[in-house]
Amino acid sequence: RGGLVAFPTETVYGLGALALEPWAVRAIYAAKGRPATNPLIVHVLGEDEARPLVSRWPLEAIQLAAHFWPGPLTVVLPRTAIVPDECTAGGDTVGVRAPSHPAARALLERVGAPLAAPSANRAEHVSPTTAAHVLRDLNGRIDAVVDGGRCPFGIESTVISLDGVPRLLRAGAIPRTEIEDLLGPLEIGAPAAVAQSPGQHRRHYAPVAVVRLAPRPELESVAAKLGGRIGALLRGDTPAPAAVAVARLPDDPQGYARGLYAALRDLEDADCTAIVVEQVPSGPEWDAVRDRLTRAAAA
Secondary structure: OOOOOOOOOOOEEEEEEEEOOHHHHHHHHHHHOOOOOOOOOOEEEHHHHHHEEEEOOOOHHHHHHHHHHOOEEEEEEEEEEOOOHHHHOOOEEEEOOOOOHHHHHHHHHHHHHOOEOOEEEOOOOOOOOOOOHHHHHHHOOOOOOOOOOOOOOOOOOOEEEEEOEEEEEEOOOOHHHHHHHHOOOOOEOOOOOOOOOOOOOOOOOEEEOOOEOOHHHHHHHHHHHHHOOEEEEEEEOOOOOOOOOEEEEOOOHHHHHHHHHHHHHHHHHHOOEEEEEEOOOHHHHHHHHHHHHHOOOOO
């Protein structure tokens, strides 16, 4: 019927609609309050379902799909005419990926058509990794939620543009180094005037509370400058500054990513008006987490 259904993926919960029906895709933007300049990712079962959506499928796409699909990797390629402008923010390319979560794949098999599916939350808010997170943001605005438990990766897909030289548009669940092992060095960033990938806006993935990043030695002084109810998000056994609520995440990038969005939502639910976040290491394995925290802290 062209409704909106939230469903779990291995990354975060997605808000699905029929990707090739412009009116259905427009309903996603309305439910989320999403800017029309922010494109969507189209979810498919695999390469056979992706090929009709794109005008070419180069060797790099064959290699990436063989190694990482189904899984948390999105490839961006020139679109065909069947993909509506609503999916692409009016651009000439479309992002496609094949999710690995059993519930997402079962839904795609049952529908028998590609699904456009951004994260199932209000625009710019923290992405949802449980069905409860979805309902907190979108209850009454969508038709159904498939509850598949907690998302195992907890952070969005990596996005690679193959519209020209291979280019990393968004750091994500698959580290850049793993993709470079396959394709060689990647260009970084988005040169196109029209966004080719979600996650490009300066402020994104953000709780209602003000977020400030600080290195471990400066946590106490940064927290002291923040007014109101202070929350702290720390790694490992870092000593906590004065705060009404403290969340701790593992000191490894995969474990940290898995719990990041839930931790930010927990601190938000504790009525924190400001959150001081311990900075993460600078290595490439932390790129996706660092990107999310930087955007959450943007004014």
